[in-house]
Amino acid sequence: MRRPGGRARAGLAGLALLLALVSTGTRAAAERILALAPHVVETLYAIGAGPEIVGAVSFSDFPEAARALPRVGNYRKVSVEGALRLRPSLAIVMDEGVVGVRKLREFGVRVELSHPKTVEGVLRDIVHLGSLTGHEDEAEQVAAGLRERLEALRLGVxxxxxxxxxxxxxxxxxxxxxxxxxxxxxxxxxxxxxxxxxxxxxxxxxxxxxxxxxxxxxxxxxxxxxxxxxxxxxxxxxxxxxxxxxxxxxxxxxxxxxxxxxxxxxxxxxxxxxxxxxxxxx
The missing domain is CATH 3.40.50.1980 (Nitrogenase molybdenum iron protein domain)
Structure with missing residues (x-):
């Protein structure tokens, strides 16, 4: 007799095996990213990493291309099975305590945090996400342009x-x-x-x-x-x-x-x- 939940666990195990096989590919391959916060989606598109996003969450509505991304949850919960079906290699989250994030890590998905607490932190985070995704130059350019605009704001105080x-x-x-x-x-x-x-x-x-x-x-x-x-x-x-x-x-x-x-x-x-x-x- 099959125990309750056995089919779901078997499905997750199969997805995990597929994910492991994909992860053994060349290190130079582009990441397959779960962008699990709207600001992460916006940042990745801004630095040229938008094509590497395979899944997002509710309210990820900018730029226009983001509206077509598969949804795998919201700010409270991530659908682990739905997320794993997208074969992600990297999940960028705003809160590591969101339901499902720990499971993603257990199934071999690398989890990185993006939760800036200050305006300067936002600029540093842009550069950090550039480093994570191999878009360092684009991220540095975006951050530099934003710093110039911040200086103009300072003059208007x-x-x-x-x-x-x-x-x-x-x-x-x-x-x-x-x-x-x-x-x-x-x-x-x-x-x-x-x-x-x-x-x-x-x-x-x-x-x-x-x-x-x-x-x-x-x-x-x-x-x-x-x-x-x-x-x-x-x-x-x-x-x-x-x-x-x-x-x-x-x-x-x-x-x-x-x-x-x-x-x-x-x-x-x-x-x-x-x-x-x-x-x-x-």
């Missing part, structure tokens, strides 16, 4: 940085803590994150804590919410109909990859407009 509240999410209320690249990006564009002293990436905060801090500007990403509605809610809570609210380009600003700098450029321009105008509409 206001003398008196506005105190800002960044609403990562609204239910529950989550912000960018001091351990997150978003907080560092805010500092670099000339904004003072009122919760930069909080540990961690995305801590929960109370409405009362936000009201006590009295930020000058509220920054609200347009991700799965009505920014105008959120702006009205905060103006009512703050008892300030002229409260300045700006929208963050979430698809750029929430991913620690090469397009983060574009998001910083856009948000800095929005903050400048908000500071120059009494119109608080988003």
């Amino acid at each position: 206001p003398e008196r940085p506005p105190r800002v509240f960044y609403e990562v999410w609204h239910q529950p209320l989550i912000t960018a803590g001091g351990g997150d690249f978003i907080s560092d990006a805010l500092t670099r564009i000339g904004a003072q994150n009122i919760f930069a002293s909080l540990a961690g990436d995305n801590p929960r905060v109370s409405v009362e804590a936000v009201l006590r801090a009295r930020p000058d500007i509220f920054i609200i990403p347009g991700e799965s919410r009505d920014v105008g509605e959120r702006a009205r809610a905060w103006r009512e809570l703050m008892e300030d109909p002229e409260l300045k609210v700006v929208e963050a380009p979430h698809d750029l600003f929430h991913r620690p990859g090469p397009r983060l700098i574009e998001g910083m450029e856009q948000l800095q321009a929005e903050l400048r407009r908000a500071l120059a105008s009494d119109d608080g509409a988003p």
Whole structure:
């Protein structure tokens, strides 16, 4: 009598054997990459390693070519069997604790981490991914170009940085803590994150804590919410109909990859407009 789960285990074992046979090929062969975070997909395409990606996860939507990649999971879980069918040699992950990642390693897939915590870390990560994939020169060029744009951003920092509240999410209320690249990006564009002293990436905060801090500007990403509605809610809570609210380009600003700098450029321009105008509409 076959034990429950035996067929699934046999299937995984067969896939592992196939993977091992593929892995014995020439070392000079291109990697077969599982890009298990949207920013990893973007970075690999930016440095010329896009054709080496064989699988991705949900929300990997840039560049356009990425939309056609097979999906093997999301930010919570990777389908091990589905991933192994793609015969990967390398998995690049944002979190090694995601369900399924440990199994991939057990079946012989090399696992590398990509989780930058600062803007400088994003640039270093681009170079690191170039080294992993044999695209060192392209990665160095991309990083150098982004450094030049960061210098231009530095020149645009206001003398008196506005105190800002960044609403990562609204239910529950989550912000960018001091351990997150978003907080560092805010500092670099000339904004003072009122919760930069909080540990961690995305801590929960109370409405009362936000009201006590009295930020000058509220920054609200347009991700799965009505920014105008959120702006009205905060103006009512703050008892300030002229409260300045700006929208963050979430698809750029929430991913620690090469397009983060574009998001910083856009948000800095929005903050400048908000500071120059009494119109608080988003």
